Amino acid sequence: MRGPHNIIRLIRTGATLERTGAMKVILDAYEAPRLLRMVVRGVVWPFQWLGMKGDTSMPPATRALTALGPAYIKFGQVLSTRPDVVGDELAVQLRVLQDKLPPFPIDVAKDSVRDALDVQVRDVFDEFSEPVAAASIAQVHKARLKETGEEVAVKVLRPGIEKAFQRDVDAFYFAADVIEFLSPASRRLRPRDVIAHFEGVVKGELDLRLESASASEFAANTVGDEGFRLPDVKWAYSGRRVMTMGWAEGVPLGDNDALDAAGHDRTRLGERVLQLFLSHALRDGFFHADMHQGNLKVAANGDIIAYDFGIMGYIDEYTRRVYAEILFGFIQRDYKRVAEVHFEAGYVPADRDVDEFARALRAVGEPIFGMDASHISMGRLLSYLFEVTERFGMETRTELILLQRTMVVVEGVARSLSPQLNIWDVAHPIVEDYIKTSIGPRAVLRDLAKTAAVMARFGPRLPGLVEAALIRQSEIEAPHNRGGHRKMWALMFLGGLVAGSGAVALAVVL
Template identity: 40%
Template sequence: MRIARLFKIVSVFYRFGLDDFLAGRPKVGLLAKLFRLLPLPRDTDAPLPQRVRLALEHLGPIFIKFGQVLSTRRDLLPPDYADELARLQDRVPPFDSTIAREVIERSFGQPLADIYAEFENVPVASASVAQVHRARLHGSHGQPGKDVAVKVLRPGILPVIEQDLALMAVLAGLVERFLPDGKRLKPREVVAEFDRHLHDELDLMHEAGNASQLHRNFIGSDMLLVPEVYYDYTRREVMTMQWMDGIPVGQIDRLREAGVDLKKLSRFGVEIFFTQVFRHGFFHADMHPGNILVAADGRYIALDFGIVGSLTDTDKHYLAVNFLAFFNRDYHRVATAHIESGWVPRDTRAEELEAAIRTVCEPIFNKPLSQISFGMVLLRLFETSRRFNVEIQPQLVLLQKTLLNIEGLGRQLDPELDLWDTAKPFLTKWMNEQIGWRGLLRTLKHEVPQWATTLPTIPRKLGEALSGQTTELVLQGYIQLMREQKTQNFMLKLIALLLLALLVILLTRGVPG
């Protein structure tokens, strides 16, 4: 079976002339020439990036999804390839509803009629990994049951995925070995990252957990609705959640007819994004129009929670510093923030990185702010980062992709949307909360449980240190202790170290010389 699939891949690559990648390569030049002698039809009129997209579409759902993931890696791909791959659409025919019923009954170990009072055979949506049916739960105490959306995993998908992933890994190894830019592209790491994402999507309990977290984060929100998950009716292959009625966000004319305030809606999108990123550190990372509805009251409705991103406090801090520095065109601060965060190697010269960032940003900032794409600024920076061997973190790539989606959607709703004007007050307020006295109190509250275990050990460590070490070594040891405790607030560290230094001085004065 794997041999047949490999032959299919090779024939599709040949048909669309992807052997052009091998032309002129010393190691495989002869192979490329022999490849072209095969008596098979060729479709090579289109530009190479377009042919890559067409080849992936012909290879089916898993390769299409891989191309979609690859399109987000602007730090690795040339812009024309990334733009072309971003056009890939996951159009997959639905599987038979009889099979969907069998999957549900096998998952719950009981007849479908005992689980759902009603179940519509025709799916409302279908993709490569799963499809969605509308259903209704049984009522109780004379009350009608709730309308629900039932997501059912495509049967037999795991062997297909494993087979294609194994072949992708082989192809990635060949790319790394034979293409001159192969090692920098890190093809095997990209395939491994895709492997992780795809296997997460194969467990609908994982998606249910993501949905529940977002639901909790936005309970009572006047901007975003997230459906509730019904865990009594959810398993690895079946997820049941609240049915949400709304207008697809891409249908602008219907939104206008419904009286939705499009300008307000576009601002909501920006605020939702920054709330997820900076308040929660947990964001929906697949916010394309197919996953968003608009409720009758003008709120967004989020759907499909298979891909989410998360950020550490350090990530959030440096992102806010970078964004605010961009607003103020302080390129030196952008450069130093990249170095401090570890996003670029420590030995990078700040002046060189600053010059590269200025080269990218200055032409952009010559436009009115309302015409500047925030997402494109990040995109250009990722492309520039290749010069500095930047290891772009996966969560930041997801962030950039999501920001591009949100910004594009916002300007589709309101062409005059000034994302910068909407975002800056939010970021300024967030930074003030983080670095002011409120931030210090919040950090102290968070760190108290760790300090409760750390403080009792200080006398013993001081006694050990004073028996033979210098004061300098005492302080170095305590700094290391603080690192082990993973405290990240600078002022808190500074206060602790000053108190410790005072304690050391007092103790050493009382110790006989």
């Protein structure tokens, strides 16, 4: 039964895209071949009357997705983080996608809270307001805890949102299969992988326990960050469909007039936003990936308050080191070192010429350094860098795309506060400090300590593991076989090398 339903949903979607003018924008962004354009237009054109007009004040793509509803709005938001898939122009359009939908009734929200917490709302909260914000997945109410009198924000999922999203995701997969069949060239963009990425993001946001956990981890990582704080999660009043946090009282970071009236230093705020983001990405590898003005406030004492932790980014420690070396190399204008880092990390195939790659990187960096402070952009640098590395055979790395997209958003926030902010000057101390702590002598000692800890757990088992491996190898190949001897000696050498490394690490630590 899914096939006919998916076809009907896609026809309705296509009709809306055609009616709003978004179909041409999307086909152009994907550089769709003539055959695909003819097939799509031929199927959709007779059904235009089924499509919705949407808000005519919006750009075509955002107008269409807003008209189609929550799943499409969220899909557009996720695609805005993937300019490698939809192109820069369409990504910019989707980045300003409106995420404001009509709220659902307060009685329905109270019923959801009752079902999630197994208590009546009046027994937990003295006050429970009408919705103060309504987005594609959930809405937020301001409330007051009966037990402590504390003001809190209660986030409640939309009724039936899980089933509605699953229906649309099924249709998206069906559309991806059709696109790949009609346009083999589109397979390089991996449409099914894009849908899978979207599905993973949405599933995380449809379980508010996961968002609560992200908020808790983020708070633990940043507890010592000066001038930055997060609302605390109220675990006793949170569940899969309801999340309760402390109320964030402050001036919206996007309201410059209110910030000025409150006496806040906007230049300092801009610097702090950028440095906080870089610290979280490099130091912790766990960062707020939706850090726009709507998710940031400024407290009366000048602290920046972040909230809404549905989209978080993660970068492993090795990738963070590579990223920091690349940024630092650009800051120092050492393009040869930047090129070498790419080769050492395996990002660029070893058969390419490192000097030629360094020259290509210089063509990226020098024009940016020639700009005045108001035009220097780390996000633009990363965008150009991805273009160059793609030409040299580097595969797209999703986690770096998300980082680059968030960097663009954070730079936009910082520049909206202080247009003349020099991004490089602000970033330099954060990147330099990370380089010293993650790649210098202290980092070597820390890595050796980790090796020692592993050896302390597995060292006693190492002789047995090596012996078992040697016995298995001798059973597979006859002892007189030269190759077998070589492999056995290699295993013995490897075992000795690991044991020796562990001994050295222990000696350093002790």
